[in-house]
Amino acid sequence: MSEKVLMKGNEAMAESAIRAGCRFFFGYPITPQTELAAYMSKQMPKCGGTYLQAESEIAAINMVYGASAAGARVMTSSSSPGISLKGEGISYMAGCDLPGVIVNVQRGGPGLGGIQPSQSDYWQATRATGHGDFQIMVYAPSTVQEMADYAYLAFDKADEYRIPVMILADGMLGQMMEPVLMPEPKTELPEKPWATTGHHNKRKHNIVDSLYLTPDALEGLNRERFERYETIKANEQRAELFMCDDAEIVLVAFGASARIARSAVVAAREKGIKAGLIRPITLWPFPTNAFESVMDTARDFLVVEMNMGQMVDDVRLVSEGRVPVEFFGRTGGIIPTPAEVLKRIEAAHEKVGE
Numbered sequence: 001m002s003e004k005v006l007m008k009g010n011e012a013m014a015e016s017a018i019r020a021g022c023r024f025f026f027g028y029p030i031t032p033q034t035e036l037a038a039y040m041s042k043q044m045p046k047c048g049g050t051y052l053q054a055e056s057e058i059a060a061i062n063m064v065y066g067a068s069a070a071g072a073r074v075m076t077s078s079s080s081p082g083i084s085l086k087g088e089g090i091s092y093m094a095g096c097d098l099p100g101v102i103v104n105v106q107r108g109g110p111g112l113g114g115i116q117p118s119q120s121d122y123w124q125a126t127r128a129t130g131h132g133d134f135q136i137m138v139y140a141p142s143t144v145q146e147m148a149d150y151a152y153l154a155f156d157k158a159d160e161y162r163i164p165v166m167i168l169a170d171g172m173l174g175q176m177m178e179p180v181l182m183p184e185p186k187t188e189l190p191e192k193p194w195a196t197t198g199h200h201n202k203r204k205h206n207i208v209d210s211l212y213l214t215p216d217a218l219e220g221l222n223r224e225r226f227e228r229y230e231t232i233k234a235n236e237q238r239a240e241l242f243m244c245d246d247a248e249i250v251l252v253a254f255g256a257s258a259r260i261a262r263s264a265v266v267a268a269r270e271k272g273i274k275a276g277l278i279r280p281i282t283l284w285p286f287p288t289n290a291f292e293s294v295m296d297t298a299r300d301f302l303v304v305e306m307n308m309g310q311m312v313d314d315v316r317l318v319s320e321g322r323v324p325v326e327f328f329g330r331t332g333g334i335i336p337t338p339a340e341v342l343k344r345i346e347a348a349h350e351k352v353g354e
Contacts, residue, residue, distance in 0.1 A: 002181055002184065005180055006177055006178070006179055006180075007144060008035055009144045009178075010032075010033055010039070010105065011035055011036065012144050013036055013103060013167065013169075014151075015148070017101065017155070018047055020152045020186055021073045021186045023044070023048065023050065024049060024050050024064075024067040024072050025037070025040040025050070025077075026052050026059075026063035026064055026076050027057075027060050028056060029053070030078055030079045031107065032174050033104075033105035035174070035175075036103060036105070056085065058085050058088070058089065060076050061089030062092075064100050065089055065093050065100075069096065069098060069196050071196075076100070076102055077103035077104075078105075080104065080108075080120070081111070081112060083129075087130040087131075088130055090102065090129050091131050092130075092210050093164050095134070097162040098162065099163060100158060100165070101154045101165050101166075102136075102164060102165070102167070103151070103166070104169065105169045105171060106119060106121050106171065108332050114332065118331070118332075119256070120310065122305070126138055126283050133222050133225075134225065136164040136166055136284065137154075137157055137161070137164075137166070137236065138166045139153070139167050139281060140169075140254040141167065141173065142173070142256065143259075144176065144179075145180050148180050150281075154167060157236065159189075159192070163228075168283060193206075237282055237285050238280075238282045239278055240258075240278075240279040240281060241294070242265060242278075243265055243276040243277065244294050244297075245297075246276075248273075248274040248275075249268070249273060249276070249298075249352070250275075250300070251275065251301075252280070252304070252311065253277065254305075257329075257336065258279040261304045261341055262277055264338045264339075264341035264342045268342060275349075276294065291318045298323045299352040300324050300352050301315050301324065301326065302327070302328060303315050303327045303328070304329065304341055305329040306336065328340070
């Protein structure tokens with residue numbers, strides 16, 4: 001049985017991906033995710049895999065496209081501005097129904113911004129990873145253990161639904177070290193009869209392409225793809241509820257912010273305030289079911305993020321005006337403190353008590 005090891009978040013994701021059967025990694029260095037690529041450069045040759053530092057992020061995502069089309073489990077990683085450069089390739093992958101895992105260890109922005117932790121790519125990940133009608137699955141881990149767990153799971157879900165999957169982390173999680181129990185290496189991977197592996201005169205050619213000049217054909221494919229997205233929404237929502245059984249002030253936070261929000265909830269409970277936390281783990285599909293379960297007691301939602309309020313709209317959509325939605329966040333790479341969040345909980349408590 002595996003023992004826990006002390007690992008940095010970036011390295012835990014890399015090791016877990018290898019254990020999930022990833023044998024191709026294409027990337028380009030950028031802080032604060034470089035340790036992931038560095039780990040892959042050392043370990044991939046040892047397991048018969050391929051590590052290649054591409055000449056750019058654009059080149060890297062197109063290498064992911066090619067390896068995925070050939071049926072391989074493949075991964076790339078970057079940080080915020082690098083993910084923007086990968087956007088066109090991610091759209092091509094979605095248009096070809098190709099699986100793949102993309103890691104974004106977020107930094108402050110827009111532009112070059114700064115190398116400190118941020119969560120300001122929520123909109124990009126859930127709304128506009130690239131052009132066209134498509135979605136990708138997005139996991140938001142909040143511990144190093146979850147970074148390993150969801151990097152491992154992401155490959156299975158990418159293959160199951162033939163969809164790109166993103167791990168949306170941040171510089172704080174990528175750089176911190178915690179004990180991790182690694183998953184067992186996979187010994188069998190799913191067959192991919194659609195892959196371009198050569199037909200050997202035994203079947204028709206498999207063609208991977210996202211170009212459809214006939215409008216009816218493109219519309220039909222988009223509609224079929226969105227039917228699959230509805231299946232993902234029904235089956236793949238994930239969230240953690242913390243102290244929500246009787247919560248009146250319900251915090252909503254993901255990733256690193258959720259760690260801070262959890263401490264603030266505990267402090268609020270010690271003061272007699274009925275606070276709780278919904279932690280979305282899947283940012284897409286957004287865990288609407290978790291919110292429905294607290295609507296009877298919730299009197300206020302407080303969204304806590306390391307950005308200017310990007311998840312707020314999703315919380316308002318699921319609330320549908322039944323519960324007020326407020327926001328507290330820090331940006332520019334500043335991490336909010338539990339004390340700051342507690343003050344906002346106390347203010348919300350006074351407001352709903354009026």
